[in-house]
Amino acid sequence: MSGDARTSATALRKTAEALTYLSGFGNEHSSEAVPGALPHGRNSPQRVPLGLYAEQLSGSAFTEPRAHNRRSWLYRIRPSAAHPDFTRTDNGTLRSAPFTESVPDPNRLRWNPLPEPAPGTDFLAGLWTLGGNGDATRRTGMAVHLYHANSSMRRVFSDADGELLIVPEHGGLLLRTEFGLLHVEPGHVALIPRGVRFRVELLGDASDDDGRTTHPTARGYVCENYGAPFQLPDLGPIGANGLANPRDFRAPVAAYEDEEGDGHGGNTAAGPVEVVNKFCGNLWTAMYDHSPLDVVAWHGNHVPYTYDLRLFNVLGTISYDHPDPSIFTVLTSPSDTPGLAGVDFVVFAPRWLVGEDTFRPPYFHRNVMSEYMGLIEGAYDAKAEGFVPGGGSLHNMMSAHGPDRETFERASAAELRPQKIDDGLAFMFETRWPVTATAQAAHAEHLQASYDDVWQGLERHFRAGGRP
């Protein structure tokens, strides 16, 4: 890495760490980067303050019930409509629903982390689709992507097909969005709503932020949710508080880029800006003569967020048995059937285990829902080894899984004292439909060849008419 690049990584991290936010999930937020930019009393005055253009961004149909209605009003230097033609560009390793490159596989599958990217790979080029379900054009289902990048984006990206839940596993990210800037580190997530334009810049490793940053790489997971936007789960008998608390979700404050290719903006050195749009499964590109991150003020509820998974209020048993992992749901994308999610985002965060006369790790099970799991840090309590940070496992509809042999033997014999599980951070994308792997995932070199073996050697203990 050059001295210049090192300085800029350090400067970027300073910017990221100084950011302020608005607090609360689903709120009607508002923000202005320049005092007086936000109209009052109406959304669309005849002449918008400061000569800005007013524009609505709708994330729900106009007529959806108020509780599900999502839209934001953006006050920007140029209207989004002022852009040249989009033309098709290479999808790279990005794939979309419907997933038809392979047949859905009932086998348990597990992958090691993605290999190193080629030099100059930005977040968008670094996206590698593992699989998914549904149909992007029907706004149903989801996709599982991983990313591995070693270069900051210069271009701007937006996804018309769905919202993006970004789960960093290695390397901090600075997200420059139409709504302002967000900072995420491993252990945090970012949620970019459908259609919102953003750029991802790499911050490197937080523990190496004193100017020695040598190689700002970034690796992680992305859930692309084609369905209803993620919302907080209902709490039912849990009560008014618990799980992910709404106030811990952070939205950006307005910040804009004033860059024009013709030298008329605040940044006269700026050239044309490439804007890439994912639309019905394909990438389309256009060269703008200005940055589309030019929103000076905004208000609404269709906004991006970050959330620190370590703030999740973990609930569990204080008597016996291992509860179902639905109690670890951070966000859910509901379907038309109550309780049946298009996709749930679930976190396995540090917690105490105190169950009496209980097999404490995840049980053996077969599930009508399909489970993709990833690991952000450390280890996961159902697997002794082989499930590693940056890797992932897929247990499709009704495929039998659970603790590996080593975990089963250890937990069956363990002394049941209160035990703190604090050596890892795992998560799950749990979806109503089987996940069909892409060809690149089904044939990947980093697909583990003998995952089934972790359940080999589970001894028979049953003796008819006698105790083992």
Ligand SMILES: O=C(O)Cc1cc(O)ccc1O
């Ligand atoms: O398979 C897994 O590890 C995820 C999971 C965890 C748990 O605690 C209970 C059920 C379940 O599917």
Ligand SMILES: [Fe+2]
């Ligand atoms: Fe499971």
